[in-house]
Amino acid sequence: MGEHGSGRWQRRKAARPDEIRDAALALFVEKGFAATRMDEVARRAGVSKGTVYLYFENKEALLRSVVEELVEPALAQAEAQVAGHHGSARDLIRALISQWWAMVGHGRLSGLPKLMVAEAGNFPELARYFSEKVVKRARRLFQRTLELGIAQGEFRPLDAAAAARLAMAPLVYASIWRHSLACCGDEDFDPERFIQAHLDVFLSGIDAAGACE
Amino acid sequence: MGEHGSGRWQRRKAARPDEIRDAALALFVEKGFAATRMDEVARRAGVSKGTVYLYFENKEALLRSVVEELVEPALAQAEAQVAGHHGSARDLIRALISQWWAMVGHGRLSGLPKLMVAEAGNFPELARYFSEKVVKRARRLFQRTLELGIAQGEFRPLDAAAAARLAMAPLVYASIWRHSLACCGDEDFDPERFIQAHLDVFLSGIDAAGACE
Amino acid sequence: MGEHGSGRWQRRKAARPDEIRDAALALFVEKGFAATRMDEVARRAGVSKGTVYLYFENKEALLRSVVEELVEPALAQAEAQVAGHHGSARDLIRALISQWWAMVGHGRLSGLPKLMVAEAGNFPELARYFSEKVVKRARRLFQRTLELGIAQGEFRPLDAAAAARLAMAPLVYASIWRHSLACCGDEDFDPERFIQAHLDVFLSGIDAAGACE
Amino acid sequence: MGEHGSGRWQRRKAARPDEIRDAALALFVEKGFAATRMDEVARRAGVSKGTVYLYFENKEALLRSVVEELVEPALAQAEAQVAGHHGSARDLIRALISQWWAMVGHGRLSGLPKLMVAEAGNFPELARYFSEKVVKRARRLFQRTLELGIAQGEFRPLDAAAAARLAMAPLVYASIWRHSLACCGDEDFDPERFIQAHLDVFLSGIDAAGACE
DNA sequence: TATGAATGAGACTTCATTCAT
DNA sequence: AATGAATGAAGTCTCATTCAT
Numbered sequence: 103m104g105e106h107g108s109g110r111w112q113r114r115k116a117a118r119p120d121e122i123r124d125a126a127l128a129l130f131v132e133k134g135f136a137a138t139r140m141d142e143v144a145r146r147a148g149v150s151k152g153t154v155y156l157y158f159e160n161k162e163a164l165l166r167s168v169v170e171e172l173v174e175p176a177l178a179q180a181e182a183q184v185a186g187h188h189g190s191a192r193d194l195i196r197a198l199i200s201q202w203w204a205m206v207g208h209g210r211l212s213g214l215p216k217l218m219v220a221e222a223g224n225f226p227e228l229a230r231y232f233s234e235k236v237v238k239r240a241r242r243l244f245q246r247t248l249e250l251g252i253a254q255g256e257f258r259p260l261d262a263a264a265a266a267r268l269a270m271a272p273l274v275y276a277s278i279w280r281h282s283l284a285c286c287g288d289e290d291f292d293p294e295r296f297i298q299a300h301l302d303v304f305l306s307g308i309d310a311a312g313a314c315e
Numbered sequence: 316m317g318e319h320g321s322g323r324w325q326r327r328k329a330a331r332p333d334e335i336r337d338a339a340l341a342l343f344v345e346k347g348f349a350a351t352r353m354d355e356v357a358r359r360a361g362v363s364k365g366t367v368y369l370y371f372e373n374k375e376a377l378l379r380s381v382v383e384e385l386v387e388p389a390l391a392q393a394e395a396q397v398a399g400h401h402g403s404a405r406d407l408i409r410a411l412i413s414q415w416w417a418m419v420g421h422g423r424l425s426g427l428p429k430l431m432v433a434e435a436g437n438f439p440e441l442a443r444y445f446s447e448k449v450v451k452r453a454r455r456l457f458q459r460t461l462e463l464g465i466a467q468g469e470f471r472p473l474d475a476a477a478a479a480r481l482a483m484a485p486l487v488y489a490s491i492w493r494h495s496l497a498c499c500g501d502e503d504f505d506p507e508r509f510i511q512a513h514l515d516v517f518l519s520g521i522d523a524a525g526a527c528e
Numbered sequence: 529m530g531e532h533g534s535g536r537w538q539r540r541k542a543a544r545p546d547e548i549r550d551a552a553l554a555l556f557v558e559k560g561f562a563a564t565r566m567d568e569v570a571r572r573a574g575v576s577k578g579t580v581y582l583y584f585e586n587k588e589a590l591l592r593s594v595v596e597e598l599v600e601p602a603l604a605q606a607e608a609q610v611a612g613h614h615g616s617a618r619d620l621i622r623a624l625i626s627q628w629w630a631m632v633g634h635g636r637l638s639g640l641p642k643l644m645v646a647e648a649g650n651f652p653e654l655a656r657y658f659s660e661k662v663v664k665r666a667r668r669l670f671q672r673t674l675e676l677g678i679a680q681g682e683f684r685p686l687d688a689a690a691a692a693r694l695a696m697a698p699l700v701y702a703s704i705w706r707h708s709l710a711c712c713g714d715e716d717f718d719p720e721r722f723i724q725a726h727l728d729v730f731l732s733g734i735d736a737a738g739a740c741e
Numbered sequence: 742m743g744e745h746g747s748g749r750w751q752r753r754k755a756a757r758p759d760e761i762r763d764a765a766l767a768l769f770v771e772k773g774f775a776a777t778r779m780d781e782v783a784r785r786a787g788v789s790k791g792t793v794y795l796y797f798e799n800k801e802a803l804l805r806s807v808v809e810e811l812v813e814p815a816l817a818q819a820e821a822q823v824a825g826h827h828g829s830a831r832d833l834i835r836a837l838i839s840q841w842w843a844m845v846g847h848g849r850l851s852g853l854p855k856l857m858v859a860e861a862g863n864f865p866e867l868a869r870y871f872s873e874k875v876v877k878r879a880r881r882l883f884q885r886t887l888e889l890g891i892a893q894g895e896f897r898p899l900d901a902a903a904a905a906r907l908a909m910a911p912l913v914y915a916s917i918w919r920h921s922l923a924c925c926g927d928e929d930f931d932p933e934r935f936i937q938a939h940l941d942v943f944l945s946g947i948d949a950a951g952a953c954e
Numbered sequence: 955t956a957t958g959a960a961t962g963a964g965a966c967t968t969c970a971t972t973c974a975t
Numbered sequence: 976a977a978t979g980a981a982t983g984a985a986g987t988c989t990c991a992t993t994c995a996t
Contacts, residue, residue, distance in 0.1 A: 132436045136349035140991060150957045152993080161991065219495040220433035223345045226499035233500025264512035267504075271488040271513075272481060278491070282432040286439035287446025291480075299477035300484075307520025328980070353966065363982050368967065544976095558862045562775035566970060576978045578972080587970065645921040646859035649771045652925035659926025690938035693930075697914040697939075698907060704917070708858040712865035713872025717906075725903035726910075733946025754959070779987065789961050794988065 119157045120171075122147040124210065127168045131213030131281055135165055135221050165221070166228055169214065173236055176211055184243050191251025192305060198243060199269065199304075203297050206277050215274050216281040241266045248308070257308045265308060272300040332370045332380075335360045337423065340381045344426030344494055348378055348434050378434070379441055382427065386449055389424055397456050404464025405518060411457060412482065416510050419490050428487050429494040457482045461521070470521045478521060485513040545583045546597075548573040550636065553594045557639030557707055561591055561647050591647070592654055595640065599662055602637055610669050617677030618731060624669060625695065629723050632703050641700050642707040667692045674734070683734045691734060698726040758796045758806075761786045763849065766807045770852030770920055774804055774860050804860070808853065808867055812875055815850055823882050830890025831944060837883060838908065842936050845916050854913050855920040880905045887947070896947045904947060911939040 125147035129138040140161060144151045158164040180201070187197050206212055214232075222229035244266035251257035276293045284291045338360035342351040353374060357364045371377040393414070400410050419425055427445075435442035457479035464470035489506045497504045551573035555564040566587060570577045584590040606627070613623050632638055640658075648655035670692035677683035702719045710717045764786035768777040779800060783790045797803040819840070826836050845851055853871075861868035883905035890896035915932045923930045 134347055134349060134433060134437065136347060137437055139989090151991090152957055153955080155992070156955070216432065219429065219491055220347060222495040222499050224347065224350055229496055229499035231500075233496050237496065237501060260516070261508065261512055264509050265516065267509055268485060268513055268516055271485040275484040275488045278432055282435040283442055283446050283450065286435050286442035287444075288450060295474065296477050296480055299474055300481055303473070303478065303481055303517065303520035305520075306522075307516035307518075309519075331980090352964090364966090365968080365982055366980080369980070374966070560773055560775060560859060560863065562773060563863055565968090577970090578978055579976080581971070582976070642858065645855065645917055646773060648921040648925050650773065650776055655922055655925035657926075659922050663922065663927060686942070687934065687938055690935050691942065693935055694911060694939055694942055698910045701910040701914045704858055708861040709868055709872050709876065712861050712868035713870075714876060721900065722903050722906055725900055726907055729899070729904065729907055729946035730942065731946075732948075733942035733944075735945075757959090778985090790987090791961055791989080792959080795959070800987070 118147075118149065118153070119167075122149065122154055122157060122164070123168050123171055126164050127172065127210060127213060127217070130165065130168065130221075131217045135161075135217075135224065162225070165225065169218070169228055169232060172211060172214060173232070176205060177236065177239065180205065180240070181243070191247050191254060191256045194247045195244070195251070195269065195305065196301060198247060199273065199297065199301055202240065202270070202273055203276075203293075206273065207280075207293060207297070212277050213281050214277075216278045219278060241270060244269045251308075255310055258310045260308060269304055272296065272304075331360075331362065331366070333384075335362065335367055335370060335377070336381050336384060339377050340385065340423065340426060340430070343378060343381065343434075344430045348374075348430075348437065375438070378438065382431070382441055382445060385424060385427060386445070389418060390449065390452060393418060393453070394456070404460055404467060404469045407460045408457070408464070408482065408518065409514060411460060412486065412510065412514055415453065415483070415486055416489075416506075419486065420493075420506060420510070425490050426494045427490075429491045432491060454479045454483060464521075468523055471523045473521060482517055485509065485517075544573075544575065544579070545593075548575065548580055548583060548590070549594050549597055552590050553598065553636060553639060553643070556591065556594065556647075557643045561587075561643075561650065588651070591651065595644070595654055595658060598637055598640060599658070602631060603662065603665065606631065606666070607669075617673050617680060617682045620673045621670070621677070621695065621731065622727060624673060625699065625723065625727055628666065628696070628699050629702075629719075632699065633706075633719060633723070638703050639707050640703075642704045645704060667696060670695045677734075681736055684736045686734060695730055698722065698730075757786075757788065757792070759810075761788065761793055761796060761803070762807050762810060765803050766811065766849065766852060766856070769804060769807065769860075770856045774800075774856075774863065801864070804864065805867055808857070808871060811850055811853060812871070815844060816875065816878065819844060819879070820882070830886055830893060830895045833886045834883070834890070834908065834944065835940060837886060838912065838936065838940055841879065841909070841912055842915075842932075845912065846919075846932060846936070851916050852920050855917045858917060880909060883908045890947075894949055897949045899947060908943055911935065911943075 122143065126138070126143045129142055129146065132138075140154055141151055143164070144154050147154070154164070158167060183201055184198065187194055189197075206215070214236075218229060218232045222232075241263075245262050248257060248260075248262040248265050248269075252259055252262065276296055279288070279291060280293055335356065339351070339356045342355055342359065345351075353367055354364055356377070357367050360367070367377070371380060396414055397411065400407055402410075419428070431442060431445045435445075458475050461470060461473075461475040461478050461482070465472055465475065489509055492501070492504060493506055497506075548569065552564070552569045555568055555572065558564075566580055567577055569590070570580050573580070580590070584593060609627055610624065613620055615623075632641070640662075644655060644658045648658075667689075671688050674683060674686075674688040674691050674695075678685055678688065702722055705714070705717060706719055761782065765777070765782045768781055768785065771777075779793055780790055782803070783793050786793070793803070797806060822840055823837065826833055828836075845854070853875075857868060857871045861871075884901050887896060887899075887901040887904050887908075891898055891901065915935055918927070918930060919932055923932075
């Protein structure tokens, strides 16, 4: 809009799709897919309505792109980080939870779980994709670590699949909460403290020595 | 619709609003508020479009009514049940979780958390109402029980507020999951098993003897 | 509503159509035909919505009935009064204007001109009926009196048809005004004074001695 | 509508609102506000339904705009013309009436009085605006001229306020009539002749020499 | 590439009319 | 005769999408 004719301009042009995706993500998360207007997306991205359609076939394609483009790099990064970890299973769990939270608690990804939860019913394909690509893969990391810990005697014997979900549930809960009720009602919610408490209680709860019934 | 003159008229006026609310709740939960058409609500409730407007001023009023009418009786019942409980703090926590799940896990209320999470951004008033009337009140029950248990030496000293959230997070997570990704992606999710595991791990995790670090 | 079982009841029953017509007239005049709801008519008449349809086939029939039932008796009365008048043409004009105003200035008929003006475009049949049955007949009374006065040398020679309209225009204007802008804007409008001034100026204006150019 | 690619796009944006206003005015005058559908307005203006909403927030705003945009320039012009007039009070009255009729008798403004009369009850704000901005201002012109004429001995002493209304009443009457009953009933109404007769009778009626009682 | 005026399908909502009671 | 719950056609308005510029 006025700032033509330089390398700056070229750079911006290339960045357009990403800027649009960012705008769309923010609005989809805040208001939901159906309640978000393409006008708003365009305005927030600093382009005109028509421009959005140069890069995305339609609103649904924009949603898909938002989800997919966000998920792919995040996953790659995530699994790489995990692969490089060493140490006790307990330390690994600690690291997984911290990393997961560092990645999903803030930043662009943080709204994704809320978005997917809200739109799963209307976009089953996308929900399946998210479920397979993200949720299950992440859960597998936890589950394997738990199984390792059980095998090594660090953790007491337990249902590793359920426990993996348990490890993640508060993380998902926190990220959803932050983008929904925490904004408009439940203001005294401190995600960091909550995640710390989770780590503490969860690790105690699965400790091999802990089941002193 | 042609099929007059049967039992349609008998169904007394008094039942209509509830039937419409049920239909609306189901659809709002499944598709979200904005993506639900009033026609659908009407059709699912077995009435015509106009009839909905005999009982609810507009779509938003219907949403409010759905939430409020559902929440009020549930809350009354919930607190009554809790008040009648006796025994150790650990038993009380067990009972609270079971009851909460019995109430919110199935039946009409089960979709409410997902609905509120999805619509909080668009209906902040309603979100605040829900947060105060439901979430905080429920959390207070957990928090007091935890404080009692700590005082009695059953539980190790911990941040009772955060722990109360931790106790509830998997419950909320499970009910949200069941109405979103569990429907369209994550099919191997068994809420009952998950809740059991939560009870087990959580109680171990806060046990006074457990933190044998 | 509740006051059954007596002669009073019978009387009311017979009066129903008229009560409904009165209610309808008042609302049609105030808000116009299209903006008046049958509910309002019913409520103002103190009956239920369905009852209106016992007496009038539909909304348009109600309008027709309102106009026709009001016009017929008024006309009969008007012409009778006029037929009985004697004296100079000037006195007759005075009497006609006074009577017209007495009849149309207040009471149930007073809103009719505004109503007909507003709805003429949507109900040409009715407009034609009103035009023929009321406006033209009334104008003929004036016109004949003017012609008489001219013939008798009381009034100067002039276009009696146009003058008849001139005699009526302020009357019509006043009754329309009272039911429109006088209600919501032009509050310092005193119809009586206005009509008096009209009589005075008009009679001077057509006086045989007056055109002393 | 299929016929793209021609001169439709050229017609510059700036003209659209006026075209829509013209279409709306014609229909509002003919059928009344409530009975006019936005589709009709759009079709008559040669645009689609949605386009109307690009320029006017809603139906009521369109009505307001129609009235206000029409009134403002007309008033400016009217008062300018009057200010430039010289001569006897009688000539000024003659000029005022002729001008008023030239302006309101034909053209876009001619329907306004009928429209305002019909809708005053439903839009009191607008009625007040019209009453203050148009009716009263116009009447003041007449009233001052009459007062001048009385002071100068041209006119006999009379209630100048009432007489100002009398001067205008036939004009208003004629413009209302033309857009209502004259269309559908009273076909032998010749406004020009009527206005001429009014001028003649009114001036005679207020002439200083005329009250030869 | 980018724009934004224009479109029209489709949503919400109203209300004249019907009909079982 | 009277009611008022129910209906559904029709109206207002929105917004995803297109396309001339």
